[in-house]
Amino acid sequence: MNQNPLIRVLIADDHPVVRTGLAAILEIHPEENIVVVGQASDGQEAIDLFTQLQPDVTLIDLRMPKVDGVGVIIAIRQRFPTAKLVILTTYDSEEDIYRGLHAGAKAYLLKDAPHQDLLNCVRAVHSGESFIPPKISTKFFQRMNLPTLSEREREVVRLIATGRTNQGIAEVLGISEGTVKFHVNNILSKLQVNDRTEAVILALKRGIITL
DSSP: OOOSOOEEEEEEOSOHHHHHHHHHHHHSOGGGOEEEEEEESSHHHHHHHHHHHOOSEEEEOSSOSSSOHHHHHHHHHHHOTTOOEEEEESOOOHHHHHHHHHHTOSEEEETTSOHHHHHHHHHHHHTTOOBOOHHHHHHHHHHHTSOOOOHHHHHHHHHHHTTOOHHHHHHHHTOOHHHHHHHHHHHHHHHTOSSHHHHHHHHHHHTSOOO
């Protein structure tokens, strides 16, 4: 007789092959008593299916159409504060890890992790524990000691990365050029760099922005 409790899992990933593979890994061991109750192909569908199914554990990719993984976590936890959410992604930058765990995910696992780690993660989160591998934990605590860019500052860095001048950024954001200069100075100070090029390079490296 199976002694493990039934764990109902929702998978949110925009790649059908990934979803199918994850479902197969989770359900191939009957003794684990894990069943996939739904699969979402984008962030909004993930939110809708969670509301409808209220699974025990949800696996969430960070990069999805319509709503990204962090947005999904925030939206779900606003309505269901005790939701047990796992980030399962290929991205391991300091910023991605920080934003995901800070939003309320209970675990952060990379897609190249061994299958047994995935099963252990699902069981741990279901039982109320966190599951954060040492490498991820180290990056998270390193990031906690760094200043956080505001959403507006992130927008400015993204626009700098596209080659826009301060005037061009001002036009896109509908703010004055002086305000843009103020944001740029704050960005350089927070990132501890000397110029715009260094700011973009560091922001890309840390995962603050993506191209």
